[in-house]
Amino acid sequence: MATKPVKLLGFWDSPYVNRVQFALNLKSIDHEFIEENILSKSELLLRSNPVQKKIPVLIHGDEPICESLNIVQYIDEVWTDGPSILPSHPRDRAMSRFWAAYIDEKWLPLLWEVYEAKEEDSRTTLLEKVREGLVLLEAAFVKCSKGKAFFGGDSIGYLDIALGGCLGWLKGIEKLASVKLLDETKTPALLGWAETFCSNEAAKNVVPEPEKLNKCLKEFQAQAAAATK
């Protein structure tokens, strides 16, 4: 089953796509990356994800799997030779899933809202909420890592991937707004984790560079605005 061809539909600056890329790299899975144009979705994308019409989509053989965290779990369950992504104990798996869901439902959307914020006041409020979330995630990291380098312990795990995907946008915002979101006083452990994560083989050519990302997002926002006029 693991030998069928693998394609990933996505674009390089999406946190959701980055997550899948980390997982594919972690398991050393050969794959074809098909860059999508979000404002002009391909036939393949619409056919593969007719319900949400969103990236990432992993196509394994001819079977599409959608939604980033779903795809990461799928990869973990199919490619069992490589390092495990999810922890083995159900309680630890529950903890990983809980925080990944927190990131997706409560925290990551804030980052996009920062990019979209038109006024300084709203941006400041949002940045404060981002920081509050990071303080919670710092505590989660300390608990999950048990003194090791990653949420997953000695190696990158599910929660590393879930949060690691967000590092592109997080660093982009730090540059854009000239702020520090991960800092030595409030989130020292996460600051260290981010550095370790970004220099890991699975992540280093995936996490977008802040300047390149911000330029691309600015262009996208302009195009999206023009398209709706």
Place this chain on the structure above:
Amino acid sequence: MEEVKLFGYWVSPFCRSVEIALNIKGIQYEYIEEDLTNKSPQLLQYNPVYKKIPVLLHNGKPIVESMVILEYIDETWKNNPILPEDPFEKARARFWANFVDQKCFPALWKTIWSTSEQYEQNKAEALERLKVLENELGGKRFFGGDSIGMVDIVANFIGFSFRTIQEALKLDVFTEDNFPKLWEWAENFANCSPVKKCLPPQDKLIANFPPAYMGKTLVSSFQSRLQLQFHPPAAAK
């Protein structure tokens, strides 16, 4: 000796999901009803991030968030699996469970809270979502195949409570004419023994959603508890 407790609230479909899963697995548990206007210290201790039910306590350790709890139950008690074994089918089930949880439930919930001005628009959105679900169900008895699985469990609100509430409020969102397959699914679902065991009494449900309240400002303590729990959408600007 396994000790399993569930902190819940009788109307909550998220809590119901957990109860159904526990019943499918034949797990004995103690149910603790929470007063959402006066949350217990244990609830706040076990779920400090969200302070919400359901909370499953297994041998003193809390698991929170209904979807996380369902996966935990399935991974801890291996009998009567609620997720397929095949990774692709499992991914499909997770996708659809998320769709029901993130797209269907909020859309249906909005119709209940609609003012008369908002209703048609909210109803249109709910109909769209239900149509997608009806297509996915296709000719299957349940989303899980021959027996109920995670998607059916997460859709429990559609399967029972929503039909009861919409009848009480005289809404016309989920009808047998519009969604014949989903309607039949709901009948079969509500009659399954793990589901029947934990359904809220129909008359109690109806009594708490009187037609008079549709779109009105929340005044009763029950309505306030519902608001605290489910954070209904802000009124249209």
